[in-house]
Amino acid sequence: MIGTVNKPFEEVLESISDYERVGVIGCNGCAKVCKTGGEQAVDTMAEKLKGAGKDVVLKALPDRTCYVYKTHAALDPVKDEVAKAEALVILGCGGAVQITRKVTEDYGLVMPVKAALNSVGHMDTFIEGELAMEQCQECGDCMLNDTGGICPVTKCAKSLVNGPCGGSQNGKCEVDPNRDCAWVLIYNRLTALGELDRLRKRLLAKDWSLMARPRTLNIKEGRVE
Amino acid sequence: MKLTELFDKGEFVVSSEVGPVKGCVRDVGGEEPVCLKEARELKGKIHALNVTDNQSAVMRLGSLAASIKLKAEGHEPIFQMTCRDRNRIALQSDLLNACSLGIDNVLCLTGDHIALGDHKQAKAVFDIDSVQLLHIAKNMNEGKDMMGNELSQPTNLALGAVVNPNADPLDLQIFKMESKIAAGAQFFQTQAIYDPAVFEKFVKRVEGFGVPIQVGFVMLKSPAMAKFMNNNVSGISVPESLIEEMASVPKGGRKEKSVEITVRLLKEMAPMVQGIHFMPLGWSNLVPSVIEQLDLKN
Structure with missing residues (x-):
């Protein structure tokens, strides 16, 4: 999922300071898992906006706001209310904000679509409702097969692909003594798997052009363009 | 002079280290910059001088500029390069710059993380790592950039690397050391080490x-x-025993005690290897006395 956290309410309010009638759209996908989207978060935001003197004319909950057709499915039935709003506040990731903007454009509307959340990465959930961690940054050339299923590009603070730096101490990272050194985890895992020889394969510099943004995925043909 | 030439001749190579200052070193009168003063204290006593690259991720005078300045003053600089702040284009360009400006030695490092420094909001680069940097530098010595393009004039640099004998697991550190050698490392400087038994165990392995x-x-x-x-x-x-030993003397006697400990430990560890690298952190003026007491002849 895409991890999200709330922006300070003052910042959200500032972004819509010129508008009175607003719609609140909360993603029912990833943001719901992060407790920043979904019904409860939408209701809370609507109440706070009302408390700040705004007129909340619409509340909506696309299943996954990042799928344009799901956002259409949620907003098409309430298209008139969308048109009544002067601005939309999105409780979703940056993708959700931009897909919603596209949907308003599809309706022929020119209206501000504002982000109420900050997106903080591709997260994997470890404890429901409590803890998620970044483990993959979609580098475009997965090396997990050589690293015991632990990604050094993401889990090493320096994205090192040829073993640990000098800052690895007692199995911990120099950036945060509470964080495991990814390379010690990889070493231990490869030892347990009997795959240590894979470390001998010196890895050449990564091809970061595979991460050059924005990437486009041709789903039909299964390739990045 | 390339350090590799000294090692090849069988010299016991002694180097020290200075950290460039946070500021310029242009001669506009006034007090001499600390890094130049420290270097002067070591002149003629050591073979070469490491010049750190924004060490601890704290922004300072660049390693290359300081290295050139020191070279002009008669020192033999070891230009330290980290992968933290430059991508592969800038690193390769700086290898060309260094060689063009008369630098003979480069030490290739990953670099401390930005989170440890004084510009914590900076975007870390780490486009390549120290192993890859060594590999690229070796290829440039052979006349090609990392894409295989011909250089009109190759670099001619001795390539150094670092290794940490204290590391746990040591196997992983040794694996990385082997990778560095395969990539092109021609000499190693170790992280500071205080336990001769740990060092011996490491040396036996490598x-x-x-x-x-x-x-x-x-x-x-x-x-x-x-x-x-x-x-x-x-x-x-x-x-802990060394910490207690330092604590056993009054403040005024600490320099003397430090020299004593240094000489004692290096007398044990130096014969195991081919050189010493001092990191005096401001106490450069004590290094000559340590060297004298070590009586290094081989």
Whole structure:
């Protein structure tokens, strides 16, 4: 999922300071898992906006706001209310904000679509409702097969692909003594798997052009363009 | 002079280290910049001088500019390069710059993380790592950039690398050392080490690699400094007994005690390897006395 956290309410309010009638759209996908989207978060935001003197004319909950057709499915039935709003506040990731903007454009509307959340990465959930961690940054050339299923590009603070730096101490990272050194985890895992020889394969510099943004995925043909 | 030439001649190579200042070193009168003053204290006593690259991720005068300045003053600089702040284009360009401006030695490092420094909001680069940097530098010595494009004139640099004998698991550190050698490392400087038994264990594992090693040493300044290093400096471990020994003398006697400990430990560790690398952290003026007492002749 895409991890999200709330922006300070003052910042959200500032972004819509010129508008009175607003719609609140909360993603029912990833943001719901992060407790920043979904019904409860939408209701809370609507109440706070009302408390700040705004007129909340619409509340909506696309299943996954990042799928344009799901956002259409949620907003098409309430298209008139969308048109009544002067601005939309999105409780979703940056993708959700931009897909919603596209949907308003599809309706022929020119209206501000504002982000109420900050997106903080591709997260994997470890404890429901409590803890998620970044483990993959979609580098475009997965090396997990050589690293015991632990990604050094993401889990090493320096994205090192040829073993640990000098800052690895007692199995911990120099950036945060509470964080495991990814390379010690990889070493231990490869030892347990009997795959240590894979470390001998010196890895050449990564091809970061595979991460050059924005990437486009041709789903039909299964390739990045 | 390339350090590799000294090692090839069988010289016991002694180097030290200076950290460029946070500011310019242009001669506009006034007090001499600390890094130049420290270097002067070591002139003629050592073979070469490491010049750190924005060490601890704290923004300072660049390693290349300081290296050139020191070279002009008659020192033999070892230009340190980290992968933290430059991508592969800038790193390769700086290797060309260094060679063009008369630098003979480069030490390739990953670099401390930005989170440890004074510009914590900066975007870290780490486009390539130290192993890859060595590989690229080796290819440039052979006349090609990392894409295989021909250089009109190749670089001619001795390539150094670092290794940490304190590392746990040591196997993983040794694996990385082997990767560095395969990539092009021609000599190694170790992280500071205070336990001759740990060092011996490390040397036994790596002496067959046939690449010269300089034992790294940070002179202890006080019990508090030793404890600080244990808690904050990556990869350093000062045994409790040495901290107590430093604490056993009054403040005024600490320099003398530090020299005594340094000489004692290096007398044990230096014969195991091919050189010493001092990291005096401001106590450069004590290094000549240590060297004299070590009576290095081979």
